[in-house]
Amino acid sequence: MRSLIHRKLWRGHSLWAMLTVLVVAGASVGSALAVAVPSASAKAKTSSAPLVVWYDAARAAFVKEYKKTHPGANVKWVLYSGDANGDGTLQSKFALYNRVGWKPGVAPDVVFDEENYEGGWLGEPPYNDLLNLKPYISQSVWSKDDGLGDCLIDGKLVCLRNDDAANVLWVNTKLWSQFFPGQAPPTTWAQYAADGQALIKSHPGYYIGEFGQPWDAETYLWGNECPINEASGNQVLTDNPSSPNCTKIAGLIDSALGAFTPNGPFTTAWVTDGTAQKMVMDIGAIWQGSAIYASGTGSNGPGTNVMEAYPPPVATNGAHVTGSIGGGLWMVTSHTQQPKAAAALVEYMDTSPQIQENPTITQGLPAYAPDQDKWLKSLNGVFANSGATEAAIKKAAGEIWTGWSPVPWSVESIFGDVATPGLIAGGSFSSALTALSTNISSAAQSAGWQVKK
Amino acid sequence: MSIPSAPAVTSGRKSAARGGRAAGTREQLAPGGSRSAGYFFVALYVLLLLLLGVAPVVYAVYLALSGSGGLTSSFTSAFSDFRFASAFEHILEFMVIWLVSQTFLVVALVLMLHNLSQRVGAAFRFLFYIPGALAGAASVIVWLFMLDPTASPFGFILHWLGYAQFDNTVAPGNLPPIFAIMAFWTGAGGWIVVMYGALNNIPHELLEAAQIDGSNAFQTAMQIKLPLIRKWIVYMLVLSFAGGTQLFVEPTVLGSAALGVGISKYWSPNQLAWFIASEYDNFNEAAALSLVLLVLGLMVAALLVWRGRLFEVE
Numbered sequence: 001m002r003s004l005i006h007r008k009l010w011r012g013h014s015l016w017a018m019l020t021v022l023v024v025a026g027a028s029v030g031s032a033l034a035v036a037v038p039s040a041s042a043k044a045k046t047s048s049a050p051l052v053v054w055y056d057a058a059r060a061a062f063v064k065e066y067k068k069t070h071p072g073a074n075v076k077w078v079l080y081s082g083d084a085n086g087d088g089t090l091q092s093k094f095a096l097y098n099r100v101g102w103k104p105g106v107a108p109d110v111v112f113d114e115e116n117y118e119g120g121w122l123g124e125p126p127y128n129d130l131l132n133l134k135p136y137i138s139q140s141v142w143s144k145d146d147g148l149g150d151c152l153i154d155g156k157l158v159c160l161r162n163d164d165a166a167n168v169l170w171v172n173t174k175l176w177s178q179f180f181p182g183q184a185p186p187t188t189w190a191q192y193a194a195d196g197q198a199l200i201k202s203h204p205g206y207y208i209g210e211f212g213q214p215w216d217a218e219t220y221l222w223g224n225e226c227p228i229n230e231a232s233g234n235q236v237l238t239d240n241p242s243s244p245n246c247t248k249i250a251g252l253i254d255s256a257l258g259a260f261t262p263n264g265p266f267t268t269a270w271v272t273d274g275t276a277q278k279m280v281m282d283i284g285a286i287w288q289g290s291a292i293y294a295s296g297t298g299s300n301g302p303g304t305n306v307m308e309a310y311p312p313p314v315a316t317n318g319a320h321v322t323g324s325i326g327g328g329l330w331m332v333t334s335h336t337q338q339p340k341a342a343a344a345l346v347e348y349m350d351t352s353p354q355i356q357e358n359p360t361i362t363q364g365l366p367a368y369a370p371d372q373d374k375w376l377k378s379l380n381g382v383f384a385n386s387g388a389t390e391a392a393i394k395k396a397a398g399e400i401w402t403g404w405s406p407v408p409w410s411v412e413s414i415f416g417d418v419a420t421p422g423l424i425a426g427g428s429f430s431s432a433l434t435a436l437s438t439n440i441s442s443a444a445q446s447a448g449w450q451v452k453k
Numbered sequence: 454m455s456i457p458s459a460p461a462v463t464s465g466r467k468s469a470a471r472g473g474r475a476a477g478t479r480e481q482l483a484p485g486g487s488r489s490a491g492y493f494f495v496a497l498y499v500l501l502l503l504l505l506g507v508a509p510v511v512y513a514v515y516l517a518l519s520g521s522g523g524l525t526s527s528f529t530s531a532f533s534d535f536r537f538a539s540a541f542e543h544i545l546e547f548m549v550i551w552l553v554s555q556t557f558l559v560v561a562l563v564l565m566l567h568n569l570s571q572r573v574g575a576a577f578r579f580l581f582y583i584p585g586a587l588a589g590a591a592s593v594i595v596w597l598f599m600l601d602p603t604a605s606p607f608g609f610i611l612h613w614l615g616y617a618q619f620d621n622t623v624a625p626g627n628l629p630p631i632f633a634i635m636a637f638w639t640g641a642g643g644w645i646v647v648m649y650g651a652l653n654n655i656p657h658e659l660l661e662a663a664q665i666d667g668s669n670a671f672q673t674a675m676q677i678k679l680p681l682i683r684k685w686i687v688y689m690l691v692l693s694f695a696g697g698t699q700l701f702v703e704p705t706v707l708g709s710a711a712l713g714v715g716i717s718k719y720w721s722p723n724q725l726a727w728f729i730a731s732e733y734d735n736f737n738e739a740a741a742l743s744l745v746l747l748v749l750g751l752m753v754a755a756l757l758v759w760r761g762r763l764f765e766v767e
Contacts (some may be wrong), residue, residue: 085709085712087709088718088728088731088732091731091732091733091734092730092731092732094734095730095731095732095733095734095736098734099736126733126734126735127734212620212714213712213714214712214714262618262620263618264712264714266712267618267619267620267712268601268603268604268619269603269617269618269619272603408733413717413718416711416712416714416715416717417715417716417717420620420714420715421620421624421625421714421715424620424621424624424714424715425624439535442535443535445535446534446535446536446733447733
């Protein structure tokens with residue numbers, strides 16, 4: 001009997017408890033919704049709000065220089081990850097600001113992004129958070145940026161390209177003259193693969209490239225005009241893995257697969273195996289030359305005056321094009337209350353000779369062509385045949401294929417998820433193409449895009 | 454979220470009080486003043502539960518039902534997402550390996566420990582508990598080194614298994630057992646201590662009577678001790694299931710360390726929900742996915758509570 005009374009009492013309690021739960025929860029939902037709408041007072045404070053600039057660690061020297069040349073500028077500098085390796089920081093922060101409002105002086109006006117494809121991610125639906133810079137920056141300025149395919153989207157200019165990360169053919173001149181005496185480095189993908197096959201037979205354990213890394217699609221597919229990730233405007237993607245531009249390059253890579261190291265340049269195995277010293281050739285970005293090979297310590301590389309840049313192999317369809325790995329972007333958010341000031345800052349950072357011509361401040365080749373020559377002179381004493389290296393780099397910088405589009409998904413991530421495990425397990429590049437294409441298409445459809453095969 | 458460890462270590466007596474037998478006598482033990490003190494302490498918990506547990510759930514329900522395409526559109530798009538099936542497949546594989554091995558090994562180990570002398574048993578309990586003292590993300594960092602054949606102190610085992618580099622070790626097929634091993638080492642120790650507390654609560658006379666009746670150690674363990682800690686096993690399963698379906702930290706940290714090779718950002722359903730919210734700005738679909746996990750957890754908990762007679766008062 002006692003327990004029956006107790007149960008009845010408890011039922012009464014539980015009713016009250018449930019009501020309380022609903023009231024408190026409702027209140028919290030209400031408050032959450034309330035913060036989603038920017039208040040009018042926030043807008044009123046606009047004029048005095050500082051310009052908020054998010055920058056990464058590698059851009060700290062840019063900031064220092066800017067402060068020196070612009071004393072008294074009302075700027076709030078915020079150091080962040082730079083969205084390195086596509087960690088999603090920008091997407092998640094922007095998503096949250098889209099919910100709580102872009103409060104001037106708090107939310108970013110200007111952002112530096114290390115990922116070259118993210119202009120398409122943040123500048124298109126569902127984000128649409130980037131300002132079209134065309135009304136604020138003269139065409140005579142922005143048109144001199146190389147690699148603008150990552151910033152010009154549906155006629156809008158959503159970013160400026162900070163550095164040019166075009167791929168070139170890096171050759172270890174010592175190993176080359178030892179293994180291929182009297183022979184010139186390859187100029188076509190077919191020759192490149194043939195050299196790989198020769199190396200497998202005569203000098204196993206030496207390599208012509210890396211394979212199995214997430215950016216391989218950007219090296220080999222982008223560099224051969226493979227239309228597997230080509231935006232054709234209005235959120236339509238062309239994804240055709242059976243194009244000869246895709247199948248031929250995959251077949252050539254497969255024919256010399258044993259001459260590619262599975263060690264990525266940022267893995268411990270790369271350092272412990274001394275892989276950098278076994279790379280006879282490597283198709284890699286301009287920045288990779290100094291970041292990976294010139295260093296004799298950090299990455300256990302061959303040191304200075306050994307590597308030389310050659311033009312990347314001509315595409316199998318005869319086009320003089322190349323891919324691109326990385327290269328940062330300067331972006332202005334469309335929610336800024338100070339678009340002119342924000343665009344002026346971006347233009348200064350991107351083109352200023354004090355910054356972009358100074359190799360101690362900027363480590364990558366400036367995308368802004370007028371600044372390139374002086375920066376290239378800094379390579380003297382770093383690479384073998386510096387004159388030829390400079391010429392090859394400058395040529396490649398202007399040859400980035402514009403058909404590999406900035407899109408709201410990461411091809412690198414997809415390649416790492418679906419292609420690399422198969423390749424590590426002994427599969428071929430050709431067989432990975434279909435899985436890669438299927439997953440790119442699915443990611444596109446999931447982002448609300450139409451897919452054309 | 455990382456795999457939750459077992460609840461805080463409790464003494465045998467305290468755990469027994471929560472275990473059920475003493476619960477029925479609550480009213481006799483709590484007259485007048487102490488009852489209001491009880492309400493006070495519970496109120497603090499209820500307040501936090503409302504703010505951090507119930508309110509987010511209500512908000513998630515609101516978000517899930519307010520998708521742009523109508524009431525059920527967020528659920529439809531979540532279910533038809535091309536990553537949905539694989540994420541649940543991964544978690545299912547992981548849960549089967551982890552829950553079965555954890556339940557079997559924890560129970561077996563604790564029954565064996567209980568037969569050892571007090572001092573030796575205590576030493577082993579401490580030993581088992583140490584890995585659990587590492588917070589989720591920190592333990593994953595330790596595992597990053599353990600799984601890299603070029604850096605691991607157990608690299609020879611990995612080489613023997615045919616794994617020459619980190620990417621080989623974390624091949625997609627290996628991930629469910631890898632996460633299960635991680636979860637076991639961080640969680641099992643705490644549960645062993647809790648179960649040991651439950652075993653200590655078994656009246657000494659009962660065990661003595663069994664011994665007098667000719668029961669050997671194995672029979673006592675299986676027929677006396679095991680049925681008496683059944684509720685604790687069910688309790689472990691309920692919490693482990695809820696925690697396991699929300700696997701997040703382990704694949705996220707391992708994925709970022711693998712530099713995007715082989716471990717996607719949406720390996721588990723919880724990661725997929727986070728990915729959709731934070732990288733596609735679609736909080737409605739993410740909320741729908743979170744509710745799927747919640748319903749799944751509640752259903753399994755209800756089933757285990759009902760079948761395991763967890764709240765039954767004797």
